[in-house]
Amino acid sequence: MGLEEEIDDIREEIASTPYNKATEAHIGRLKAKLAEKKEDLDNQGGAGGGSGYAVQKTGDATVAMVGFPSVGKSTLLNALTNAESKVGAYEFTTLEVKPGMLAYNGANIQLLDVPGLIEGAAAGRGRGREVLSVVRTADLLLFVISVFEIDQYAMLREELYENKVRIDERPPDVTVSKRDRGGITVTSSVDPGLEEQTIKDVLREHGYINAAITIREELTVDRLIDAIMDNRVYLPSMVAVNKADLVDPSYVDTVESDLREHGLDRESVTFISAEEERGLGSLKERIWADLGLIRVYMDKPGRGIDWDEPLIVEEDATVGDAIEALGGDFDQRFRFARVSGPSAQHDEQQVGTDHELADEDVLKLILRR
Numbered sequence: 001m002g003l004e005e006e007i008d009d010i011r012e013e014i015a016s017t018p019y020n021k022a023t024e025a026h027i028g029r030l031k032a033k034l035a036e037k038k039e040d041l042d043n044q045g046g047a048g049g050g051s052g053y054a055v056q057k058t059g060d061a062t063v064a065m066v067g068f069p070s071v072g073k074s075t076l077l078n079a080l081t082n083a084e085s086k087v088g089a090y091e092f093t094t095l096e097v098k099p100g101m102l103a104y105n106g107a108n109i110q111l112l113d114v115p116g117l118i119e120g121a122a123a124g125r126g127r128g129r130e131v132l133s134v135v136r137t138a139d140l141l142l143f144v145i146s147v148f149e150i151d152q153y154a155m156l157r158e159e160l161y162e163n164k165v166r167i168d169e170r171p172p173d174v175t176v177s178k179r180d181r182g183g184i185t186v187t188s189s190v191d192p193g194l195e196e197q198t199i200k201d202v203l204r205e206h207g208y209i210n211a212a213i214t215i216r217e218e219l220t221v222d223r224l225i226d227a228i229m230d231n232r233v234y235l236p237s238m239v240a241v242n243k244a245d246l247v248d249p250s251y252v253d254t255v256e257s258d259l260r261e262h263g264l265d266r267e268s269v270t271f272i273s274a275e276e277e278r279g280l281g282s283l284k285e286r287i288w289a290d291l292g293l294i295r296v297y298m299d300k301p302g303r304g305i306d307w308d309e310p311l312i313v314e315e316d317a318t319v320g321d322a323i324e325a326l327g328g329d330f331d332q333r334f335r336f337a338r339v340s341g342p343s344a345q346h347d348e349q350q351v352g353t354d355h356e357l358a359d360e361d362v363l364k365l366i367l368r369r
């Protein structure tokens with residue numbers, strides 16, 4: 001029997017087994033086996049992939065735009081960035097990942113037009129893998145869907161899930177460590193939501209014989225498997241609903257109920273028209289907010305405050321993180337810093353490396369010579 005047939009068989013057995021306490025461990029074993037077989041399948045004919053799609057990550061952050069053909073990804077990329085991506089009235093105009101740079105709040109945000117996620121993945125593992133490898137490295141996913149085809153959202157999420165991308169989810173709070181002896185022991189600080197036998201069986205199915213697992217959240221079998229497999233990526237996402245210019249007022253109710261069906265609503269998405277360049281201000285604002293970046297204006301000795309090119313760091317960054325982002329030997333020469341602005345109690349407050357910065361702070365480093 002080939003791997004694909006084996007996978008189909010396991011899938012069928014899972015689907016036909018009712019889920020209850022008595023069958024939980026059995027389903028756990030099946031799901032763990034399925035995850036392993038899928039991994040084997042993905043690793044078959046491994047060498048191929050990589051070329052063509054390999055896009056260098058640059059800038060302060062990277063946003064991957066995913067969407068079906070012809071939803072307007074290239075039009076949006078062109079409207080938001082310096083890129084000149086080909087736009088077409090037919091499907092599959094864009095066959096490779098196209099980068100563009102969005103300048104916003106003094107930051108350089110790299111936008112990637114990632115075409116053919118669904119088709120790429122369906123057309124062959126090699127091709128799909130190339131597309132997905134780009135998605136996996138992004139800091140934020142921007143789903144671009146057409147206002148007339150809201151259900152594309154569910155399909156995109158499903159395809160990403162199948163390909164080990166977890167969206168708007170935190171990594172499971174679980175640690176597994178191998179040991180030399182003692183079998184498998186389960187420790188949990190909360191009710192793990194699964195039978196101990198299930199947890200042990202799933203671990204065994206993944207090849208563990210002696211191991212200690214510590215669980216700090218309520219799990220499902222799928223989340224337990226995610227915790228054990230170390231190749232899941234966890235990405236935040238947002239949704240742009242494009243072609244809003246084509247919506248007739250009488251169709252708005254339909255759009256809203258379509259959104260609700262997918263757990264979305266008018267507030268959680270951003271309506272845009274890439275073609276007519278509408279809604280793009282809100283979209284940019286939201287990208288910025290979701291990336292969770294802050295601007296820190298450096299007060300440079302003898303040159304004053306650089307208001308044009310702030311240092312861009314993550315929102316919980318400390319003075320120490322800022323120094324690291326600056327590079328060079330500032331860390332060795334650091335004596336103290338002076339901070340003015342939102343995070344400071346008063347202007348030029350003297351702080352150390354563990355002071356947490358806020359958006360639009362002004363930072364002056366006092367260094368040893």
Ligand SMILES: Nc1nc2c(ncn2[C@@H]2O[C@H](COP(=O)(O)OP(=O)(O)OP(=O)(O)O)[C@@H](O)[C@H]2O)c(=O)[nH]1
Nearest residue numbers: 069070071072073074075088092093094273274275
């Ligand atoms: N009315 C309207 N048309 C749009 C909008 N955005 C894109 N289009 C049109 O939709 C078609 C497809 O746009 P593209 O930007 O090429 O779409 P894409 O998502 O890049 O498509 P692929 O590269 O094939 O995956 C073109 O004819 C665009 O002019 C919009 O906001 N409103």
Ligand SMILES: [Mg+2]
Nearest residue numbers: 073074093094
């Ligand atoms: Mg395109």
